[in-house]
Amino acid sequence: MKCRLLVRCALTYIPVLVLASLRAAQLAAPAPHAIQPRVITQPTKHDTDDPAIWINPADHKKSLIVGTDKNSDGALNVYDLDGNIVQVVSGLKRPNNVDIAYGLKLGGQPTDIAVTTERVMQRLRIYRLPDMQCVDKGDLVVFGGDPERAPMGLALYRRPRDGAMFAFVGGKSGPRLGYIGQYRLEDDGTGRVKMTLVRQFGAYSGKKEIEAIAVDAELGFVYYSDETFGVRKYAADPDTPDANQELALFATSGFASDCEGISIYKINDGTGYILVSDQQANQFRIYPREGTPGHPHDHTLIKTVPVAAIESDGSEVTSAALSPKFPNGLFVAMSNGRVFHLYSWDDIAGNDLAKTPNGIRSAAPKP
Numbered sequence: 001m002k003c004r005l006l007v008r009c010a011l012t013y014i015p016v017l018v019l020a021s022l023r024a025a026q027l028a029a030p031a032p033h034a035i036q037p038r039v040i041t042q043p044t045k046h047d048t049d050d051p052a053i054w055i056n057p058a059d060h061k062k063s064l065i066v067g068t069d070k071n072s073d074g075a076l077n078v079y080d081l082d083g084n085i086v087q088v089v090s091g092l093k094r095p096n097n098v099d100i101a102y103g104l105k106l107g108g109q110p111t112d113i114a115v116t117t118e119r120v121m122q123r124l125r126i127y128r129l130p131d132m133q134c135v136d137k138g139d140l141v142v143f144g145g146d147p148e149r150a151p152m153g154l155a156l157y158r159r160p161r162d163g164a165m166f167a168f169v170g171g172k173s174g175p176r177l178g179y180i181g182q183y184r185l186e187d188d189g190t191g192r193v194k195m196t197l198v199r200q201f202g203a204y205s206g207k208k209e210i211e212a213i214a215v216d217a218e219l220g221f222v223y224y225s226d227e228t229f230g231v232r233k234y235a236a237d238p239d240t241p242d243a244n245q246e247l248a249l250f251a252t253s254g255f256a257s258d259c260e261g262i263s264i265y266k267i268n269d270g271t272g273y274i275l276v277s278d279q280q281a282n283q284f285r286i287y288p289r290e291g292t293p294g295h296p297h298d299h300t301l302i303k304t305v306p307v308a309a310i311e312s313d314g315s316e317v318t319s320a321a322l323s324p325k326f327p328n329g330l331f332v333a334m335s336n337g338r339v340f341h342l343y344s345w346d347d348i349a350g351n352d353l354a355k356t357p358n359g360i361r362s363a364a365p366k367p
Contacts (some may be wrong), residue, residue: 029282030282030307030308030309030310031282031283033306034306035305035306035307035343035347036308037308037309037341037342037343038342038343039082039342040083040339040340040342041065041067041084041085041341042079042083042084043338044069044077044085044338044339045073045075045338046069046338047069047070047338048067048338048340049068049070049095049096049314049334050067050097050313050314050334051065051068051098051314051332051334052098052099052114053065053100053317053332054066054129054130055318055320056130060320060322060323063322064078064079064080064130065078065079065080065081065340065342066098066114067098068095068098068116068314069095070095070096073090073093074090074093074095076088076092076127077089078132081322081323081330083340087132089132092116092118093120095116095119095125096116096117096119096154097152097153097211097212097213097314098115098116098117099115099156100113100115100129101156103163104187105187106128106191106192107191111128112128112130113128113129113193114126114129115127115156115167116154117153117169119150120150122142122145122146122147122150123140123142123151124136124142124151124154124183124195125140126140126193136192136193140193140195142169142171142183146171150172151171151172152172152209152211153169153171153210153211154169154213155167155213155214155222156168157215157217157222158217160218166184166185166198166236166238167183167185168181168213168222168236169183170213170224171210172209174204177203177204179202180200180210180222181199182200183196183197184196184197184198199238199243201243202224202232202234205226205230207227207228208229210224210225210226210227211227212225212314213262214262216236216264217236218270219270220235221234221235221247222234223262224262225260225261227259228255230252230259231249231259231262231299232248233248233297234247247297248299250287251285254278256279257279257280258277258280259276259285260279261275261276261277261312261314261315261333261334262274263275263317263331264289264317265289265317265329265331265345266359267354267356267359267360267361268356268359269361270290271288271361272319272354272359273286273287273302274288274289274299275315275317275331275348277333278304279311279312281306282306282309282312283304283305283307284304284305284312284315284333285304286301286302286303287299288302302352307333307341307343308341309333309334309335309341310335310337311336312333312341314333315331315333316331316332317330317331317332319358321358325344326342326345327346327357328345328357329344329356330342330343330344331343331345
């Protein structure tokens with residue numbers, strides 16, 4: 001009798017497993033009409049997670065993409081616009097996210113930097129661009145070294161009014177209030193970077209974690225994905241009155257599971273688009289950067305774009321005209337398979353969204 005029960009349970013359980021496997025396969029596969037990338041990068045050694053774009057001021061065609069290879073034997077990989085790995089910065093213990101900023105004063109010289117979270121070591125690492133030479137002393141430990149808050153998410157902010165540089169950092173876990181740490185980055189007097197905690201802010205649902213962070217320096221806002229809950233918006237400048245007051249919570253419905261990577265396509269008139277990864281659905285949901293008329297913090301869905309990237313985590317976008325493949329901008333998305341996908345903004349925008357080379361919206365033609 002016991003054997004019969006075991007057989008019956010097994011026969012009942014097998015279809016459930018099959019259905020679950022089929023469902024997982026459906027979620028993993030891109031939609032038949034998914035947008036295809038113009039370029040797929042060389043595979044990395046371990047596991048891609050997050051990209052950042054450095055725009056070469058002398059020649060846009062020589063711009064670079066810096067991406068994390070997330071592993072305890074991890075690295076930052078540097079790619080050209082054809083997807084080739086042109087440099088590897090190794091010896092990093094689980095680099096998670098990366099971001100790029102321009103013009104940090106080091107040794108009296110404006111310096112472009114790439115910053116990554118080194119999760120196992122609970123610190124930030126900072127590299128000069130484009131040669132990727134380290135410009136920190138290895139002591140930029142965040143959240144007091146608390147292993148429960150090992151750093152994952154990262155975004156950089158250069159304050160327009162004075163050029164002050166900040167890093168926003170999110171950990172693997174954190175409190176319900178004060179999840180995000182904002183740190184000031186500056187020269188320590190020797191040409192190396194020192195770091196000072198400015199504030200801890202930001203609500204957390206407690207549902208999963210906060211990794212994806214993006215900054216709109218021109219409009220003065222920081223966004224982060226409270227995974228499976230929504231995208232939250234705050235003032236980026238810590239000196240703003242009521243800077244710790246939440247300004248918006250959006251992207252709260254319609255996602256297969258996680259709301260993940262955030263990137264912002266910027267246009268010079270203050271408009272543009274906020275792209276949020278619907279990770280398990282292999283698509284990006286797009287919201288207006290400027291909000292709606294009279295309601296700048298009202299970010300309602302305007303378009304959903306299926307992509308070939310599988311379970312995309314980190315992403316980045318620029319409106320800079322980089323090359324014939326990317327005449328109106330470049331969108332980079334992490335994909336399973338240890339690669340990043342490079343999409344032309346023209347393909348993402350389709351006939352619905354603005355295409356503005358170098359972020360400049362042309363004046364409307366006179367009637």
